[in-house]
Amino acid sequence: xxxxSFNRVSKRYRIRHxxxxxxxxxxxxxxxxxxWTHPEDFWAVRDVSFDVERGEALGIIGHxxxxxxxxxxxxxxxxxPTAGEIRINGRLAALIxxxxxxxxxxxxxxxxxxxxxxxxxxxxxxxxxxxxIIEFAGVRQFIDTPVKxxxxxxxxxxxxxxxxxxxxxxxxxxxxxxxxxxxxxxxxLDRISELKEAGTTIVFISHDLRAVERLCQRVLLLKRGQxxxxxxxxxxxxxxxxxxxxxxxxxxxxxxxxTKEVEIRTLSxxxxxxxxNPVFKTGKPLIARIDFDVHEAVNxxxxxVLLFTSDGESHCELTTEFSRDSLSLQRGKGSIEFRTDELxxxxxxxxxSVHVQQRGAQDVxxxxxxxxxxxxxxxRVVRGNFFLPHDWQVSQVESDEVVELEVxxx
Amino acid sequence: xxxxxxxxxxxxxSFSIAGFLRxxxxxxxxxxxxxxLSAHRVKVRYKQSVLGIAWAVLQPxxxxxxYTLVFAVFARIxxxxxxxxxxxxxxxxxxxxxxxxxTSSTNGLVSHAHLVTKVYFPREILPLTYVVAALFxxxxxxxxxxxxxVYYHVAPxxxxxxxxxxxxxxxxxxxxxxxxxxxxxxxFRDVGVAMPLLLxxxxxxxxxxxxxxxxxxxxxxxxxxxPMVGVVDSFRTVVLNGTAPxxxxxxxxxxxxxxxxxxxxxxxxxxxxxxxxxx
Numbered sequence: 001x002x003x004x005s006f007n008r009v010s011k012r013y014r015i016r017h018x019x020x021x022x023x024x025x026x027x028x029x030x031x032x033x034x035x036w037t038h039p040e041d042f043w044a045v046r047d048v049s050f051d052v053e054r055g056e057a058l059g060i061i062g063h064x065x066x067x068x069x070x071x072x073x074x075x076x077x078x079x080x081p082t083a084g085e086i087r088i089n090g091r092l093a094a095l096i097x098x099x100x101x102x103x104x105x106x107x108x109x110x111x112x113x114x115x116x117x118x119x120x121x122x123x124x125x126x127x128x129x130x131x132x133i134i135e136f137a138g139v140r141q142f143i144d145t146p147v148k149x150x151x152x153x154x155x156x157x158x159x160x161x162x163x164x165x166x167x168x169x170x171x172x173x174x175x176x177x178x179x180x181x182x183x184x185x186x187x188x189l190d191r192i193s194e195l196k197e198a199g200t201t202i203v204f205i206s207h208d209l210r211a212v213e214r215l216c217q218r219v220l221l222l223k224r225g226q227x228x229x230x231x232x233x234x235x236x237x238x239x240x241x242x243x244x245x246x247x248x249x250x251x252x253x254x255x256x257x258x259t260k261e262v263e264i265r266t267l268s269x270x271x272x273x274x275x276x277n278p279v280f281k282t283g284k285p286l287i288a289r290i291d292f293d294v295h296e297a298v299n300x301x302x303x304x305v306l307l308f309t310s311d312g313e314s315h316c317e318l319t320t321e322f323s324r325d326s327l328s329l330q331r332g333k334g335s336i337e338f339r340t341d342e343l344x345x346x347x348x349x350x351x352x353s354v355h356v357q358q359r360g361a362q363d364v365x366x367x368x369x370x371x372x373x374x375x376x377x378x379x380r381v382v383r384g385n386f387f388l389p390h391d392w393q394v395s396q397v398e399s400d401e402v403v404e405l406e407v408x409x410x
Numbered sequence: 411x412x413x414x415x416x417x418x419x420x421x422x423x424s425f426s427i428a429g430f431l432r433x434x435x436x437x438x439x440x441x442x443x444x445x446x447l448s449a450h451r452v453k454v455r456y457k458q459s460v461l462g463i464a465w466a467v468l469q470p471x472x473x474x475x476x477y478t479l480v481f482a483v484f485a486r487i488x489x490x491x492x493x494x495x496x497x498x499x500x501x502x503x504x505x506x507x508x509x510x511x512x513t514s515s516t517n518g519l520v521s522h523a524h525l526v527t528k529v530y531f532p533r534e535i536l537p538l539t540y541v542v543a544a545l546f547x548x549x550x551x552x553x554x555x556x557x558x559x560v561y562y563h564v565a566p567x568x569x570x571x572x573x574x575x576x577x578x579x580x581x582x583x584x585x586x587x588x589x590x591x592x593x594x595x596x597x598f599r600d601v602g603v604a605m606p607l608l609l610x611x612x613x614x615x616x617x618x619x620x621x622x623x624x625x626x627x628x629x630x631x632x633x634x635x636x637p638m639v640g641v642v643d644s645f646r647t648v649v650l651n652g653t654a655p656x657x658x659x660x661x662x663x664x665x666x667x668x669x670x671x672x673x674x675x676x677x678x679x680x681x682x683x684x685x686x687x688x689x
Contacts, residue, residue, distance in 0.1 A: 013687065073686065077420055077530040080683045086420040094529060101525055105454050114450055117443035118529060169415055 003170055003201040004052040009084030011070050014039040044070040046225040057202040059212035059233060061240055062222035068205045076172055090169025093119060104148035108139055108158060111147050115162050129165045137161035164191045170201045209237050210347060241349045241375055261296040262329060262365045267354045267372045280376045282346055282387045288318055288338040290354055300326040300359045303336050308351040315350060342389035346382055350374040423683035433679050437532045444535050448542035466547035467554045470502040477619040489621055492650050496558045500646045501618035503551055508584050509609045511544035515588035516595050516602055527686045534678055537588040567652030573645060580641045583667040586674040593681040596689055617643055637663040
């Protein structure tokens with residue numbers, strides 16, 4: 001049974017390039033000019049076909065601008081396709097940015113009715129679920145207070161609670177899981193899993209590859225508005241990650257004041273056996289190795305490797321900065337290895353930057369950005385944000401011995 | 411699963427009779443949203459104001475007092491026997507319904523851009539809720555009209571029943587205008603800016619604060635092409651004179667409204683298809 005089908009769907013946007021000079025002119029003059037210039041066609045989605053079976057969870061991934069959000073907008077009927085046909089078999093609901101339909105002057109209760117109706121629930125249905133919605137959101141005490149007096153946390157919880165009670169046949173998920181605190185996110189995910197187990201068809205559009213892999217069996221990879229891969233989640237995500245590695249070419253970013261007495265040649269990642277670029281897994285050893293050339297001797301040099309998440313946020317650092325030994329470099333070639341026995345990083349793709357500088361100096365000697373990426377594969381599931389290396393010990397005292405001890409004490 | 415599932419097919423926008431009927435059916439599915447949102451419009455409007463719902467009465471009442479001062483005390487225009495205040499109030503009652511609905515709904519789509527780009531529902535609901543809210547105000551203000559009629563000893567007759575179809579025709583017309591102007595406002599924000607001026611001119615081109623008889627005979631045929639003319643004049647006739655309305659004038663309003671409503675709805679739906687891309 002097919003719940004959702006895209007049949008050769010395309011969406012075109014027309015873009016008119018306006019030079020700064022014409023952009024400032026009067027709208028009527030711009031209209032007149034537009035008559036003589038050809039608009040540029042931009043196909044946000046081009047000739048895309050796919051089906052989603054009932055009860056299936058489909059993930060859609062791709063770089064920014066690949067057409068993910070356009071597909072979401074087409075599915076939820078916010079915009080219409082330029083060509084093709086979309087068939088939706090069942091009641092579809094999109095988990096939109098929570099609380100975007102709230103009216104600040106109305107009370108929590110009134111807003112439940114309002115937002116529920118916007119999401120397509122009948123009044124009778126909302127009345128039936130009202131208690132459960134209030135309970136789930138945990139805002140019973142304030143339910144008759146205008147929502148403008150709500151804390152932002154209450155706002156978000158109430159918004160999600162309404163959406164979570166939709167019971168759609170088909171659920172569209174955007175990056176909604178990225179909001180709220182950890183316990184709230186867990187609540188969201190639990191509710192989504194519940195819906196999935198109840199047979200709801202799910203389409204999940206996200207950058208969060210881990211979440212996609214956890215939720216979806218099948219994944220579509222989009223590139224420039226077209227499907228380039230459609231298959232089991234694991235394979236497609238792996239292909240995407242490799243692709244991400246390929247496409248992020250080594251970018252030479254020159255920092256001001258680079259003196260280049262030392263030049264970094266390569267950064268490579270190795271495993272225990274010295275094997276280059278193997279499969280890395282959380283909790284297993286990792287060696288990061290920098291090969292460099294020294295053109296002029298440097299006293300007290302500091303090497304650092306910075307790892308970034310795919311969103312570009314700095315994640316963690318390997319550095320010689322905090323060791324007491326000072327590192328003096330002589331002319332010639334050399335290499336330095338950073339080693340960890342238990343890799344704390346969770347699965348994902350990490351970008352890197354490497355730099356060498358003199359301790360305490362303002363200027364860097366050499367800096368390399370995104371020359372290498374580190375990919376950590378799925379192995380065991382680690383909860384939380386990182387894996388903390390640890391060991392454990394158990395100590396037990398048998399209960400009758402305790403009794404004996406007490407007797408002796410007396 | 412025993413539950414019957416709705417099947418929805420999304421295609422590129424194109425006009426067809428079947429599509430028109432489907433749109434209409436889609437609107438029916440969302441009737442609860444129309445109700446909830448309209449009720450909230452009314453609530454929100456008066457929630458934090460001290461006078462609350464009294465504003466629905468105060469607005470036409472204060473206008474009535476001003477125009478009475480100007481036209482009955484200063485200018486002394488002839489009204490053919492009916493006391494000026496009650497004559498003006500019948501006109502202002504209908505005019506307030508029209509202008510309130512139109513002014514608020516024109517901005518209806520643009521002011522909900524955050525919703526329109528995030529979730530789907532038939533967008534005509536937004537302007538329609540303003541029409542419903544204005545009708546609610548109208549009903550409240552109509553109570554004051556009843557009080558005025560008692561005060562001025564105007565006895566209602568059986569012809570008062572004509573008021574029902576007259577208000578229906580007006581509702582049709584204001585709905586059509588609200589759909590058209592709210593859709594136009596998406597592309598041309600000039601519409602919203604020009605609206606107060608347009609309404610001002612329109613009011614003086616309608617026998618709101620003066621009787622129809624004050625309009626020179628040679629202008630009458632052109633004048634009555636304004637659908638508001640037939641509506642306001644007929645309403646006044648059936649309420650104040652207790653006689654049957656001039657069916658000729660009312661007929662023009664009725665025909666224009668009935669033709670305009672589907673036309674404006676089709677235009678609105680045409681704009682809706684690319685609304686989220688443009689807004």
